[in-house]
Every structure is written in structure tokens, then in C-alpha cells.
Amino acid sequence: SQTIHQWPATLVQPVGSPLSLECTVEGTSNPNLYWYRQAAGRGLQLLFYSVGIGQISSEVPQNLSASRPQDRQFILSSKKLLLSDSGFYLCAWSVQLAGGPDTQYFGPGTRLTVL
Amino acid sequence: AQSVTQPDIHITVSEGASLELRCNYSYGATPYLFWYVQSPGQGLQLLLKYFSGDTLVQGIKGFEAEFKRSQSSFNLRKPSVHWSDAAEYFCAVGYGNQFYFGTGTSLTVIP
Numbered sequence: 001s002q003t004i005h006q007w008p009a010t011l012v013q014p015v016g017s018p019l020s021l022e023c024t025v026e027g028t029s030n031p032n033l034y035w036y037r038q039a040a041g042r043g044l045q046l047l048f049y050s051v052g053i054g055q056i057s058s059e060v061p062q063n064l065s066a067s068r069p070q071d072r073q074f075i076l077s078s079k080k081l082l083l084s085d086s087g088f089y090l091c092a093w094s095v096q097l098a099g100g101p102d103t104q105y106f107g108p109g110t111r112l113t114v115l
Numbered sequence: 116a117q118s119v120t121q122p123d124i125h126i127t128v129s130e131g132a133s134l135e136l137r138c139n140y141s142y143g144a145t146p147y148l149f150w151y152v153q154s155p156g157q158g159l160q161l162l163l164k165y166f167s168g169d170t171l172v173q174g175i176k177g178f179e180a181e182f183k184r185s186q187s188s189f190n191l192r193k194p195s196v197h198w199s200d201a202a203e204y205f206c207a208v209g210y211g212n213q214f215y216f217g218t219g220t221s222l223t224v225i226p
Contacts, residue, residue, distance in 0.1 A: 006158075032212045043218035044205070051212060090158055094212060102212050103149070106158035 002027035006091050006107040013114055019064075019078040021110050023091030026072065031093040032102065033074040035066055038088040038109075050074060086114045117142050119208050121217035128196050129225050136191040136220050138206030147209040148189040150180055153219075154202045162204075165189065176200070198224045 003026045013019060025031050035047040046059045048066035056066050063082050067075045074091060089110045094102040118141045128134055140146055147166040151159040163174025170182040180191045189206060201224045206217040 034214075044216045046214075049212065088156075092159075094214075096212070102147075102209055102214075103161065103164060104207070104209070104214050105161065106151075108158045109156070111156065 002093075002105065004091060004093055004105060004107040006089075006110050008110060009108065010111045011113070013081050013112065015083055015114055016080045019076070019081050019085070019112070021076040021089055021091075021112075023074040023076075023107055024072055025093045028072070028093070028095055030071060031095050033068060034092040034094070034104070035074065035076050036090040036092065038090060040087070044090070047076070081114045083114050086112055088112075117208055117210065117213075117215045119206055119215050119217040121204075121206055121220050123220045124218070125221045125223070127223040127225060130198050131195050134191075134193045134196045134200070134222070136204050136206075136222070138189045138191065138217060139187050140189065140206075140208045140215075141187065142208055142210070144210070146189075148180075148182060149207040149209060149214075150174065150178070150189075150191050151205045151207065152176075152202045153205065159205060162191070196222075196224055198226065200224055 005024050032051050034049045036044045050056050050068045064078050091107040092104045094104040096102045120139045122137050149164045150162040152162050153159045162178050163172050165172045165182045173179050178193050182189050203219045203221050205219045208215045
């Protein structure tokens with residue numbers, strides 16, 4: 001069965017420090033991968049998605065970047081964190097089922113606090 | 116443009132009472148529809164999905180949802196709510212590899 005991992009689970013970083021969040025998927029190949037941010041009490045904001053290695057689409061201009069160095073690995077990065085980068089970061093994967101739509105599955109999330 | 120609306124930001128129900136969470140979508144083609152649940156500090160868990168066939172779909176944890184094309188709705192229901200159902204619920208529309216989420220409905224269950 002497929003599983004998705006995110007780490008770290010929680011992170012507290014000072015303003016101006018770099019960031020690296022990692023997401024890996026097991027049990028599937030060539031998944032679509034997504035990074036979302038969820039601010040406190042708010043819905044999901046799509047940050048990046050990827051349909052293959054090295055293919056990244058950015059949805060929102062911001063202080064963040066994403067990379068996909070391997071088929072089942074998706075990394076969210078920043079060179080200098082801002083206070084506004086605080087939030088709950090969710091990684092998700094999807095695969096298109098025969099005769100049906102993609103279905104999206106989420107990781108456990110990373111709680112980032114920037115101080 | 117595609118959009119998903121969850122008109123109720125917060126709902127409070129008594130344990131054992133029935134529940135209905137509303138979801139409306141704006142989409143030009145046959146929609147693929149999903150409901151997810153999120154417990155505090157956790158990721159989103161898929162409750163159910165609809166993409167064709169019977170318009171009443173059954174999901175996990177005793178939830179069901181009904182697709183009504185004429186009303187552009189995909190409301191989530193449960194006949195008897197349990198205290199463990201307290202969570203945030205998200206409706207979503209999928210098109211290929213693109214997904215559009217509502218802003219969520221927070222459910223409180225009182226004893």
C-alpha cells in the first residue's frame with residue numbers, strides 16, 4: 001500500500017534562516033506531488049505541484065521554492081524565512097486511476113513556526 | 116473558473132444528532148468530488164469521492180454524500196454524529212491533476 005512521509009513534524013525557526021521540508025512517497029511510481037500551506041483557521045493554499053522529476057509548477061509567488069530530485073521525493077525550501085511563512089505545510093500525492101480521476105492523499109503535515 | 120464553496124464556517128451539533136455539511140461547486144464539466152476530514156494537527160483524510168454512477172456515495176466512518184447536478188451540490192451527511200467526528204471538513208473538486216478545495220467547515224460535537 002502507499003504511504004506518504006513528511007519531516008520534520010514540527011519546526012521552530014528564526015526569521016531569516018533557511019528551510020528544508022521533505023516529503024517522500026512509498027508504494028507508487030510517478031505520482032503527482034503537491035505542497036500546500038494552511039494558515040491557522042484557514043483553508044488550503046496550493047504552493048507547488050509536480051508531475052515528474054524536475055517539473056515544478058508554482059501557484060503563488062513567494063519566498064519559497066520546491067524541487068523534485070527523485071520520482072517520489074518532493075522538497076520545499078526557503079533561503080530566508082519570513083514571519084508570514086509560519087503555518088501548517090502539507091504534502092500530497094495523487095495518481096490517476098483507470099477510468100477515474102486523480103485522487104489526492106495527504107501526509108501528516110509539518111507545523112512551522114517562524115519567530 | 117472553478118470554485119468550491121462551503122457556506123458554513125462552523126457547525127455545532129449534539130452527539131447522536133444528524134449532520135449535513137454543505138458544499139457547492141462551480142465547474143463547467145463533469146466534476147470529480149471529494150470530502151476530506153482533518154483532525155487538529157493532522158493531515159487530511161479522504162472520506163469519500165464521487166466521479167460517476169450512483170449519486171449517493173458511501174464513505175468511511177459512516178459518512179455519505181449525495182451529488183445533485185441540478186443544484187451543483189455535494190453535501191456530506193451522517194445520521195448520528197459521534198464525539199470523535201469533531202474536526203475540520205473540506206470539500207474538493209478535482210479535474211485531472213488539479214484540485215480545488217473549499218475553505219472548510221469546523222464541526223463541534225457537544226455531549
